[in-house]
Amino acid sequence: MAGWGVSEQGGRKGPWSPEEDKLLAQYVSLHGEGRWSCVARSSGLNRSGKSCRLRWVNYLRPGLKRGHITPQEEGIIIELHALWGNKWSTIARYLPGRTDNEIKNYWRTHFKKRGKPCEKQEKKKNLGQKQQNQEEENGSSNSMQEDLMTDENIFDPTDKKQETVIPYPTFDNQFLPMMFQDITPCTSDCIAVEDYLWEGSLWNLDI
């Protein structure tokens, strides 16, 4: 990000102003989501379609949750990441109100670099830098996450044979109580995933 300003296409870049947010929200409420390039052109925003979509999806869309990821959500993220790997948008579908960007950032912050979730704060308080470095070197502290991320364990969504349609929960029903929404699998594949989620402890809230 070498300096905000104007993109190659001439559109504005950088942080969105409240005025831009308002324009975008107004336009989407009138015309609906989609056709982002049209949104960019017609709304008066000097932004790329991509930028408009991203802003709407990650920030302006109604129903987005604010605040910290809960332990329950964290558990879901761990389980689904073990299933699908870095398929953040897929994982986000199971966390109503959370965006793929948010989940991606969370994973990166809490799991990728360091050890187990929540260990960060403990480390800060209890461990000296030396010990921290030692743990990072021998990799023992995050063996759980690394195990989950091994190729053998990752469900490959790009494999058409394995790919599973995930019909729920979507943004439309995000206002239902999280994780106990009225889920209705529509295909046998869905049921298979459902079985995994229920039997495989994803929905076990004893985390």
Added chain:
DNA sequence: AACAGCCTCAACCGCATCGAG
């Protein structure tokens, strides 16, 4: 109080995929 290092998160980029013509 000042500084340095770390962390978070909004936003960008590049690539892949999809669909219309």
Added chain:
DNA sequence: ACTCGATGCGGTTGAGGCTGT
């Protein structure tokens, strides 16, 4: 079958806030 624009996704970056010294 091919091209091209639109859209979606995952990876990456950097500004600003936070925390420890």
